[in-house]
Amino acid sequence: MGLLQGASELFPVSSLGHAVLVPSLLHWSFKQSDPSFLPFLVLLHLGTATALLVLYRVEWVAIIRGFISAAFRGSIGNDSERLAMLLMVGTIPAAVLGVFLEGRIKALFASPYAAASFLIANGVLMLVFELLRRRSERRAAVDHAPAASREESFAQAERISFRAAALVGACQALAFLPGISRSGVTIGGGLLAGLRHQEAARFSFLLATPTILGAGLLEVPQLFSSGVPLGEYLAGTVLAGIAAYASARFLLRYFRSGRLDPYGWYCIAAGLVSLALLALGL
Amino acid sequence: MKSTPVAYGFLLLGLICVVLAILYVIGGILPTFTSSGVAGPHYKHAILFGVLAVASLIAFNFSRPRTV
Numbered sequence: 001m002g003l004l005q006g007a008s009e010l011f012p013v014s015s016l017g018h019a020v021l022v023p024s025l026l027h028w029s030f031k032q033s034d035p036s037f038l039p040f041l042v043l044l045h046l047g048t049a050t051a052l053l054v055l056y057r058v059e060w061v062a063i064i065r066g067f068i069s070a071a072f073r074g075s076i077g078n079d080s081e082r083l084a085m086l087l088m089v090g091t092i093p094a095a096v097l098g099v100f101l102e103g104r105i106k107a108l109f110a111s112p113y114a115a116a117s118f119l120i121a122n123g124v125l126m127l128v129f130e131l132l133r134r135r136s137e138r139r140a141a142v143d144h145a146p147a148a149s150r151e152e153s154f155a156q157a158e159r160i161s162f163r164a165a166a167l168v169g170a171c172q173a174l175a176f177l178p179g180i181s182r183s184g185v186t187i188g189g190g191l192l193a194g195l196r197h198q199e200a201a202r203f204s205f206l207l208a209t210p211t212i213l214g215a216g217l218l219e220v221p222q223l224f225s226s227g228v229p230l231g232e233y234l235a236g237t238v239l240a241g242i243a244a245y246a247s248a249r250f251l252l253r254y255f256r257s258g259r260l261d262p263y264g265w266y267c268i269a270a271g272l273v274s275l276a277l278l279a280l281g282l
Numbered sequence: 283m284k285s286t287p288v289a290y291g292f293l294l295l296g297l298i299c300v301v302l303a304i305l306y307v308i309g310g311i312l313p314t315f316t317s318s319g320v321a322g323p324h325y326k327h328a329i330l331f332g333v334l335a336v337a338s339l340i341a342f343n344f345s346r347p348r349t350v
Contacts, residue, residue: 071340072343073343074343074344074346074348075344088337088340092333092334092337095330095333096330096334099326099330217329218326218329
């Protein structure tokens with residue numbers, strides 16, 4: 001589960017959807033309706049967040065310094081300060097929606113059918129994001145340019161508007177639905193806001209870190225009261241972190257010229273196959 | 283956007299969030315505003331309103347006009 005979650009968390013294919021679907025399809029003995037299931041997933045997410053902190057350690061030091069200085073000064077002086085404020089604006093909608101929608105969303109975790117359906121919806125979303133991006137490229141007359149120079153005509157993460165950052169942040173709440181990918185919707189949102197693919201992925205990964213850490217702080221204490229095998233869970237967390245680090249490195253390289261389409265088609269296919277297998281009881 | 287009404291709006295919002303955070307920590311006062319409906323302390327909501335209070339106060343600091 002740790003490897004699965006870590007590998008799929010940063011790919012735009014919904015780790016949560018896979019975490020709900022795979023145990024059901026393989027008849028693993030996880031009870032998704034168990035109260036410790038969500039905290040367990042959050043613990044795995046903490047492994048991912050740690051991997052992202054390690055990957056962006058230098059940037060996070062600059063962001064935290066930028067946040068403190070910009071907050072006290074009341075103005076933005078450089079790119080790190082702007083990025084820190086963008087991340088704050090992007091994190092708040094997800095935090096508010098997460099806390100208030102959590103109860104209703106928990107009920108959906110018990111249904112692999114819902115996860116498979118949302119996975120298909122996630123695939124369609126990825127394709128729509130790329131469709132809209134291609135339209136922007138045609139408008140900017142760079143659609144026939146080589147991938148590297150085509151990407152050059154779009155912006156870096158620090159140049160995203162605050163309104164767009166808030167919208168991208170709010171999109172994160174969609175990922176509480178198993179099957180909808182947090183990184184997928186935030187990368188897609190970044191693309192719609194005019195970011196390069198690689199910068200949209202970077203903004204998505206940076207935005208994920210406080211959200212996942214916050215969710216972890218709120219949910220992990222439940223693990224210690226529910227009598228779960230903490231040793232096994234922690235081993236899963238370490239594996240999730242290692243897999244997430246490798247995934248992030250791969251994706252940042254992939255998105256220099258790659259697009260979301262392959263992941264969209266994968267989600268649609270995986271969702272359809274899962275629905276068929278579940279319906280047949282295999 | 284530097285504007286006195288907007289700045290004071292953020293300040294008011296921040297203060298409301300501080301009060302709500304305190305009420306959720308104390309518990310027993312806002313049971314209808316929790317998902318469980320239980321009258322005890324609700325730390326998750328308290329932390330959220332604490333974070334919102336900090337964000338509102340930062341927004342206040344950004345939006346208040348300054349005299350040089």
